[in-house]
Amino acid sequence: MTLTMSPTFVLVPGAWQGGWAWQPVARRLREVGHAAVTVTLPGLADGDDRAGLRLSDAIDHVVAEVERRDLTEVVLVGQSWGGYVITGAANALIGRLAKVIYYNAVVPARGTAMVDENAEYAALTRAAIAASPDGTIGLVREQVPMLMPEADEQTRDLFFELLVPQPGGYFLDPLDVDDVTALGVPAGYILSEDDRALARPGAELASRIGLTPVLVSGGHESMLTRPDEVAKALLTSALS
Known part of the structure; x- marks a missing residue:
């Protein structure tokens, strides 16, 4: 696929993170002439009210942001x-999309919630969410090396200080929509070689939509530790 105009990258972060996690990559995309929007989802900004949020709130936020900005030729990226x-937003934005790119990301199985992608931890995660006063779940400092194996301790400490509790509904709600291949939207999958945090192997997740991952160096958060490489991979995928 060849784009008829310069794409706009809409960058969606993973759990516990805001749009700040994508800023190093977004800056590099802009430096080579492409528009880039970093999205902070409801409940994931400092000081947000997180109680009662559902997966649909996050999806609706992305759809509304794209429509508010009247974006077209969108390359929608999620970590x-x-x-x-x-995946949910793509179903509402088909006419505005150029491509959907999964980066160290779960490709949802229809009807399966994020919490159930890893059966070993599903019960513990549900219990933690149920026990939280506002229905959220946090990340403990000891888990950070799994996310950033290539980073030094100072970088890991800073990363941990920037995280906020994740609204539990974001993990508990399944999706009941078509995958992007059924929509006729081109897709790509970028995987960090040392990703230790995905619930399932990245190659297995990519195979759900018939893809083989394009590899970049680093771990799960390589958009922060390897932004040059991730930006280059996104550009290559988007423009191919």
Whole structure:
């Protein structure tokens, strides 16, 4: 597929993170002449009210942002849990999309919630959400090395300080929509070689939509630790 005009990248973060996680990549995309929008989903900005939010709230936010800006030739990119958000949003934005790219992301199986992608931790995650006063779930500092194996301790500490609790409904709600291949929207999958955080192997997730991952270096958060490489991979995927 060859785009008829310069694409606009709409970058959706994963759990516990805001649009800040995509800013290094967005800056590099802009430097080479492409528009880039970093999205902070409801409940994931500092000080947000997180109680009662559902997956549909996150999806609706992305759709509304694209429509408010009247964006076309959109390359919709989602990281990690954000794969749920971009899949749902794609179904409402078909006419505005140039491509959907999963980056270290879950490609949702129809009817399966994020919490159920890893059966080993599903019960613990549900219990933690149920026990939280506002129905959220946090990340503990000891989990950060799994997300950023290539980073030093100072970088990991800073990353952890920027995280906020994840609205539980975002993990508990399944999607009941067509995958992007059924929509006729081109798709890509970019995978970090040292990703240790995905619920299932990235190659397995990519195969759900008939793709083989394009590999970049680093771990799950390589958009922060390897922004040059991730930006280049996104451009190559979007423009091919």
